[in-house]
Amino acid sequence: MASSFDKYQKRKLISSYISVVISIALVLFLLGCLGLLVINSKKVADHFKEQVVMTIYLNDTAKEVEVNQLKKSLAMADYTKDALYVSKEEAAEFMKAETGEDFMDFVGYNPLKNSIDVHLKADFVTTEQLTEITEDLSNKAFIEEIRYDNDLVELMNDNVKKITFWVLIISGLFTLIAVLLINSSIRLAVYSKRFIIKTMQMVGATKSFIRRPFIWKSVQLGIIGALVALAGMAVVLYYLDITFPELELLKNTVLIAGLFVGIFVLGILITWISTFIATQRFLNLKTDHLYY
Template identity: 80%
Template sequence: MASSFDKYQKRKLVSSYISVVVSIALVLFLLGCLGLFIFNAKKVADHFKEQVVMTIYLNESAKEVEVDQLKKRLAMADYTKSTTYVSKEEAAEIMKAENGEDFMDYLGFNPLQNSIDVYLKADFVTNDVINEITEELSTKSFVEDIRYDNDLVFIMNNNVKKITFWVLIISALFTLIAVLLINSSIRLAVYSKRFIIKTMQMVGATKTFIRRPFVYKSVQLGIIGALLALAAMAVVLYYLNQSFPELQLLNEPLLLVALFVGIFLLGIIITWMSTFIATQRFLNLKTDQLYY
């Protein structure tokens, strides 16, 4: 009978440990993913900003040497990420592919113009800066028109500010929730041994002696949970890097190492503090209070 009871108690203890480890791993994994998002939020925003194109339309009188000089000037400009020259013939082919029919069959001529698509660096993708660039380039006599999606740039910059603000708020709330969830799991594990704690205290064991094995075991569980969370984060990071190589998620290894180390230390610190507080609470309770 005693053997069956002991096995039951061991299974119950193992189940409790697994529950704590899974809780810690899930919370730290979600917190780590949020950290990855925060670290790469600017990079993602910059990536979308750099997809905005400013198109410079050239008139028919533009000389080849003038166009070449303009392309060189744009390539050397601080605000330019890349440029692409699109001839009127190439533009016609692109439009034909998009519409599925050749509009020149109806018109009998190609009304499109030669143009240069300019992709700006993210820091220069604001309405004010683009307007300054536009005014400067418009002074060229062979430049007929310059166009870009003014509304898109405004909406994009406005949304980036809003998203940044809410991400910071959510990060703070999520960190608090993570601490509370892990603390709750640890407290439940310690609660199941409250009578053992009080028995050890009654036979003369000091608080430090009683607390030590609980803290040691919780830190072990925290380390295991943190390692599981880091492994899951590594898988997610690898998948995202393979799916979106243009984001270059692995190009800042120091930030990634700092994040992974931070998550690992957080798993240890939270479990240590939670266990210390939980054991201290039960050590300070009277015997008759253990039943409530």
């Protein structure tokens, strides 16, 4: 009979430990994923900014030397990510492929212009920078027109600021929730041992002696939970890197390593502090209050 009761108690204890580990792992995993988002938010925003195209249309009278000089100056400019020359013939072929019709059959000639499509570096995709670049390039007589979607640029920059602000707010809120959830799980685990704590105290054990095994066990659970969370984060990061290779998520090795270490340390710290506070609370309780 005693053996059956002991097995029941052991199963109950293991079940309690597993639930604590799962709670810690899930909370740290979600917190880590949010951390990955924060770390890579600028890179994601920069990726979308660099999709904005500034098209420089050239006069038909533009000389080959002038065009080549312009291409070289654009390639060397600080604001250029890449520049692609598109001849009027290539533009006509592209439009034909897009519409499925040859518009030159109707107009009798090719009205399109030779152009250069410029993708700017993310830091230069602002209304002020684009205006300055446009004014500088417009001084060249052989450039007929420069076009870009200014409304899109303004909308994109406004949205990036809003998203960054809310991501920071959510990160802070999520960190607080993570601490509270893990603390709650640890307190429940310690609560089930409150009579053992009081018994040890009554036979003369010091508070530090009583706390030590509880803290060590909680730290072990925190380490296991953190390792599970880190494994999940690694899988998510690997999947995202394969799905969106252009973002080069794995190039931020220092920040990612720092995040992984931070999550691991956080798992240990929260469990240590939560267990210390929980055991201290029951150590200070009177025996009569243990039943409430």
